[in-house]
Amino acid sequence: MSNARRIAEAEGADVDVAVTAAMLHELFNYPKNHPESSRSGDVCAEHATVLLGEHGFAAQFTERVAYCIRVHSFSRGILPETLEAKVLQDADRLDAIGAIGIARCFATSAEMKRPFYAPDDPFCKAREPNDKEWGIDHFYKKLLRVADGLHTATARAIARDRADFMRSYLAQLEREIS
16 A cells, blocks of 8 residues: 555555555455456455445445456556556555565465475576476566566656565575575
8 A cells, every 4th residue: 555655646646546446456366376366356346346335435436446456467467547557556566576575475485385496497597487386486487577567657666676676685595595
């Protein structure tokens, strides 16, 4: 929510819509390995619509929030049409990188029982990254590329710092396991 607020304020988006969408965008979520995980945003948007309606929010506000939630997911690959949806997508993607992103990556790898790294080539120097098999590969497959898909200048500035931190982490890890 703080990322959404920061980006919305800097970019001139409707802060109430962006922050509400950020607060509710994980109200419902299928697990990452669930066959319907790509539908999480749609189902979550339905839940958010009901919840906001029960609390007396206007239909137009509720629909704007639901739209943001519906299109925010990285895996869906949807280019948002509204600034607020771009803000939510950027804020959500920022949570995938930096210190929080590293923690999330390894928590997800552990949950999915993926080994930390490929013993023969931990840093994908001579092979394509396969984040379905190895935790560290997710840095190369997705995390270090997140900044390339951000919509707002504010998010890109935040992402640069977080990507630098991840590169430093990988360099330190390489020194430690060499």
